[in-house]
Amino acid sequence: MQLASSGGRRLRHAALVARELALEDGRTVARKELSAAARDAAKALELRNGPRSVLSELVACWGEQEWERLLVWPSNDYLVNRTGLSERGIRKAFRVLIDQQLIVPKESPNGKRYAVKDLAGEVVDAFGFDLTPVYARRGEWAERLIEQKQAREARKRTFDEITIARRAAQEALGSLSREYPDLDRSDLENRLQGLLARTPLRSTKVMAVDMLDEWKTLRSACEEAYYKAGYAGTQCRHTNNNNGSPSEPCNKSFPKKAEAVRSIEQTSEHLS
Template identity: 30%
Template structure:
């Protein structure tokens, strides 16, 4: 048993208190402790970084273990091996004597083996017939067995950290690829967004990736990349929803539903062209005309007061400049990308946002886009938003306008003009909306 053995170094090497403590700690093996020496050696190899030993030192430890006659290291048996330098060098892949001594010293310093020097410094064994090995001088493997639990725990932690680091690197590589290709696709498809700024942020994050990657320095980089990727995906999904809302009527599955519409009459008169100014487009009809006539009707009066009311064909709406729409419906701009609307694409994007906010079903909006056209459908949504509390059911109102458009009974002009007049006169659109109702009911 080595548990009570303390040895001082041979020759000129001094004895230090630290050496004594290491010997005592290394020999403190719990009774009945056993380990397979090769499994324990694999754990030492796994925990090499934590034990602060080199791969050449591991080669020497491998050679020392090969001199132990059994596969199981046991606290109940002698744990000293005593090979000569020549034999040890052969099993250490021909390692030079000076290199061998240096790495033996590293193993002792790491607390994996201890020296048990003889009186003359030689390594040998004294045997007896009764007990076999009576005394052995060489290198004790007791510290290795004493630290078996510690080494195995360290090896398991290092293996888990290595697996986590590998997973982080894989995720980071995928995020880099995803972001680069998503930005490229967004630019090629002309998706609305400040892609130059996004690309600049992406490259600045990539510059933070260190050469010596660790869990600690990769985790915040990966988190920032995932944030950018999520933002890009959200923008692209919003663009896709806008595109779906802009598909042609032939690609839209019609879902005709009966919805309760606003209690107010929402029949809109047509914009009329002629000598009459646009501001008078909502005047009372001349006697003898019908608001539901499908074909154009000429009215003849006298001189400059005469005008010609021209209606578009059923299912077609006259479009208006974006500036006019935004002037009549400024509230829509708050829902555009970045809080602004600078193009029809931005307006359609904002319309998809407020569609959900106003509880308008996707099928109702898709039907409106197919009949009115995507720009006009977005304009109608902007008008509905601007009217605020005047409309009880935005979805039902939109479906009613879609049906009227199919019959040629709805035009955008009066709706926009009523909003412009209400804005210029300071009338609130969240109350009873008397002027809007007056324009719509004509």
């Protein structure tokens, strides 16, 4: 039997897990609430543009029915026109959303998506995709977003400290090269170049905690080498040019003319 492109879907374990999620009894979900949960889910799971666009369009199809499940049934052609993706891209996006336990496929007998209506023409059921997991897991999305924000802040602080340590090490080596050009600093320079090559860029998502420790160690080594190059106050004796005795008066070397000036000073009786 030739099934439509929307049917004949392979069963996935993630779909069975997501199917167990449910809404609270008597809960009616507005499209605005579902859209907010979908945006948080896309951020928390870091979805690519394709699955993110398809999820957004699926949410836009929710009609706010008073159902136990959030069912939508847009066709692949509709999603192709709305997202600009190819039909192959749409199917790939479905697989990603199912594997991430965001949607659950509800297959029809002929593999197509459509609504089931009663004799009065009211939609009472549908075959398509169930968006209940997106909204039911909204607490999980909030927790993940908080954790991601904390991780970004910690990563930023780490790279800031790496930048500070790197600049301090380079400044210390630069001062060594200018003031003590004959001093052997090849080992420190090799370590600096090695760390520069191994340190990841800020644009990556690597947490470079180990690199920070190495940069701090190199900074200490460079500053210690520069400190010792100036004898650090311990390898040679400071010159003391003050050979006078502190018991002698400070006016010992005053000229004679100063004494004459002092002798002609008037007494306090002549003061007004």
